[in-house]
Amino acid sequence: MIIGVCLKQVPASDSRIKIDGSGAGVDASDLKMEINPYDEFALEEALKLKDAKVAKKVIVLTVGGSDSEQRIRDALARGADDAVRLDDAAFAGSDSLGIARILAAAAQKEGVGLILAGKQAIDDDNSQVPAMVAELLGWPQVTVVDKLELDGGSFKAWRQSGGGVRDVVTGSLPAVISADKGMNTPRYAKLRGIMMAKRKKIPVYDAAALGLDPASVGAAGAKVTQVNWSEPPARPPGRILSGEVPSMVKELVTLLRDEAKVL
Amino acid sequence: MSNGILVICEHDGGVFKKTAFELLAKAKSLGSGSVTALVLGADSGAELGGYGADKVVTVAGDFASHLTGAYVKAVQGAIESLSPAVVLAAASSEAKDGLPRLAARLGLGLGTEVTELRADGGAVVGRRPVYAGKAFVEVQVSSSPALFTVRPNSFGIPTSTGASAPVASLGLSVGGGDALTSVVDTEAPSSTVADLTEAERIVSGGRSVKSQDGFDSLIRPLAASIGATPGASRACVDAGFAPHSAQVGQTGKTVNPSLYVAMGISGAIQHLAGMRTSKIIVAVNTDAEAPIFQHATYGIVADMFEVGPLLKQELEAALS
Numbered sequence: 254m255i256i257g258v259c260l261k262q263v264p265a266s267d268s269r270i271k272i273d274g275s276g277a278g279v280d281a282s283d284l285k286m287e288i289n290p291y292d293e294f295a296l297e298e299a300l301k302l303k304d305a306k307v308a309k310k311v312i313v314l315t316v317g318g319s320d321s322e323q324r325i326r327d328a329l330a331r332g333a334d335d336a337v338r339l340d341d342a343a344f345a346g347s348d349s350l351g352i353a354r355i356l357a358a359a360a361q362k363e364g365v366g367l368i369l370a371g372k373q374a375i376d377d378d379n380s381q382v383p384a385m386v387a388e389l390l391g392w393p394q395v396t397v398v399d400k401l402e403l404d405g406g407s408f409k410a411w412r413q414s415g416g417g418v419r420d421v422v423t424g425s426l427p428a429v430i431s432a433d434k435g436m437n438t439p440r441y442a443k444l445r446g447i448m449m450a451k452r453k454k455i456p457v458y459d460a461a462a463l464g465l466d467p468a469s470v471g472a473a474g475a476k477v478t479q480v481n482w483s484e485p486p487a488r489p490p491g492r493i494l495s496g497e498v499p500s501m502v503k504e505l506v507t508l509l510r511d512e513a514k515v516l
Numbered sequence: 517m518s519n520g521i522l523v524i525c526e527h528d529g530g531v532f533k534k535t536a537f538e539l540l541a542k543a544k545s546l547g548s549g550s551v552t553a554l555v556l557g558a559d560s561g562a563e564l565g566g567y568g569a570d571k572v573v574t575v576a577g578d579f580a581s582h583l584t585g586a587y588v589k590a591v592q593g594a595i596e597s598l599s600p601a602v603v604l605a606a607a608s609s610e611a612k613d614g615l616p617r618l619a620a621r622l623g624l625g626l627g628t629e630v631t632e633l634r635a636d637g638g639a640v641v642g643r644r645p646v647y648a649g650k651a652f653v654e655v656q657v658s659s660s661p662a663l664f665t666v667r668p669n670s671f672g673i674p675t676s677t678g679a680s681a682p683v684a685s686l687g688l689s690v691g692g693g694d695a696l697t698s699v700v701d702t703e704a705p706s707s708t709v710a711d712l713t714e715a716e717r718i719v720s721g722g723r724s725v726k727s728q729d730g731f732d733s734l735i736r737p738l739a740a741s742i743g744a745t746p747g748a749s750r751a752c753v754d755a756g757f758a759p760h761s762a763q764v765g766q767t768g769k770t771v772n773p774s775l776y777v778a779m780g781i782s783g784a785i786q787h788l789a790g791m792r793t794s795k796i797i798v799a800v801n802t803d804a805e806a807p808i809f810q811h812a813t814y815g816i817v818a819d820m821f822e823v824g825p826l827l828k829q830e831l832e833a834a835l836s
């Protein structure tokens with residue numbers, strides 16, 4: 254079986270985000286990019302399945318410009334066998350469904366039998382793409398999974414459901430699984446992997462190569478547009494209490510009750 | 517012609533979640549036509565009229581466990597029979613799993629975890645945090661219906677007018693055909709308190725609780741004294757002092773309570789990512805320079821092991 258890992262680059266989680274002057278987006282000029290942390294769990298799970306000989310090959314699928322190549326090489330260095338980068342001027346302005354159409358087409362082209370993705374990209378925070386890919390392919394999905402077992406053609410996945418309940422979900426492959434933290438501990442790349450990854454060819458597929466109608470993706474196909482970017486509303490300065498601990502605690506409870514009215 | 521707002525109203529065995537009331541009242545206030553409550557798996561909901569539902573439609577079936585296929589089919593059926601212009605759901609694990617799939621099936625646009633909604637001409641526009649709350653953006657959805665999931669506690673819980681709404685079954689049959697997956701087991705929650713993402717009060721502990729015992733004897737009782745859900749920093753979870761499900765932050769839960777108490781948490785940017793929209797933030801930390809104090813409404817610079825038990829006593833006294 255071939256496992257496809259959907260991998261996106263995002264600004265490092267400790268980045269400061271600046272809005273560009275016109276409010277049209279984020280000023281990305283000096284953001285340090287990393288693999289989306291949830292995609293690291295997806296990648297690690299795929300690599301573990303390959304180590305266990307359940308999967309024959311792990312292929313990374315990325316919709317992104319040439320600046321995402323470094324993150325793809327990082328994934329190759331950790332042990333992914335192959336990668337394809339999905340890029341076309343027609344992809345610009347895609348909403349989640351557009352991205353999902355591109356990824357679904359790539360997964361089909363590569364003959365993928367299981368897709369592992371992150372539960373959420375920590376830039377747009379959409380949590381939409383994996384379930385959309387599953388629907389487009391007509392495959393079952395389990396989202397927000399922190400434990401996965403495969404047995405022949407079927408899977409068993411553990412997910413946090415509402416109210417603290419954990420559901421154990423079964424179904425048959427092919428399927429889409431989105432990864433939550435707790436699934437595994439991502440490995441680091443070894444020197445040998447890094448050297449090998451440097452030489453790997455990363456093919457780039459455009460809309461035509463994927464058999465996609467350019468009108469179904471990018472700004473042309475998007476049903477969702479994001480406008481008027483702004484900084485988060487500033488919090489009014491807080492109050493640091495002073496005095497002995499017992500009196501501070503009393504004052505705090507009074508403030509919570511009478512000023513904040515949250516008790 | 518599509519019109520009105522359809523609100524997916526979640527419940528636990530017929531007891532409606534607070535998010536149902538919150539969303540109905542918001543939907544009503546948008547003035548965008550009639551408000552219909554959709555109830556899956558229970559034949560009830562007349563009381564939803566008190567929060568703004570003009571009518572209640574139900575889909576029979578077993579929705580006690582979330583099954584993606586059944587959920588998607590039921591909401592799809594409701595959309596096809598009612599042609600709403602807007603569909604709202606709480607940003608619950610069910611909706612976040614099901615609605616993207618539905619959006620892909622019907623070619624619709626979906627805005628995730630909006631924290632504001634407003635009517636703009638005939639359309640409803642959302643506003644949502646991105647980059648873990650480090651920026652906000654307006655989200656415009658051009659499809660009909662436009663789908664939105666709403667972060668719990670964004671609008672506050674209204675009081676009922678006492679009105680009741682007519683309840684009618686949509687007569688849909690779900691199940692069978694769309695069984696993509698099965699739920700073979702459910703592991704019960706370890707406690708009966710509200711889920712972190714829906715909690716109105718949260719008390720969180722950091723790495724400096726020092727042990728699981730520290731978490732259990734300091735954080736849990738303090739939380740229990742005000743009916744709060746216990747939370748934790750990643751450092752606390754990774755050290756094994758609290759379960760993963762308690763983690764708040766970038767790679768944990770995103771929470772939106774009215775009161776968030778951070779005990780011995782430094783306030784790293786990734787922790788703030790999960791809780792910065794909390795209405796009131798209390799920080800207790802020995803280090804006056806800890807970044808959490810820049811976000812706290814009220815701060816106490818002191819040892820949490822000293823503050824915790826006293827705070828519990830005072831809170832209990834204030835609530836009794």
Ligand SMILES: Cc1cc2nc3c(=O)[nH]c(=O)nc-3n(C[C@H](O)[C@H](O)[C@H](O)COP(=O)(O)OP(=O)(O)OC[C@H]3O[C@@H](n4cnc5c(N)ncnc54)[C@H](O)[C@@H]3O)c2cc1C
Binds near residue numbers: 767787
């Ligand atoms: C990709 C990525 C994702 C991440 N995701 C998350 C996430 O989801 N959630 C998260 O929380 N973190 C996350 N982190 C980790 C984050 O960067 C911090 O390391 C973490 O939040 C620190 O936890 P802490 O505040 O408990 O510990 P520390 O930073 O070690 O702080 C401990 C604090 O306790 C105070 N203290 C010590 N003793 C006492 C005492 N007796 N009384 C009172 N105060 C005391 C100290 O002054 C200090 O401020 C992530 C990091 C990365 C790289």
Ligand SMILES: Nc1ncnc2c1ncn2[C@@H]1O[C@H](COP(=O)(O)O)[C@@H](O)[C@H]1O
Binds near residue numbers: 260316
């Ligand atoms: N541009 C992309 N390229 C590859 N995978 C992506 C892309 N965007 C999203 N994904 C995958 O979908 C997951 C959820 O993303 P989102 O729905 O945008 O929050 C991510 O964790 C990735 O696994």
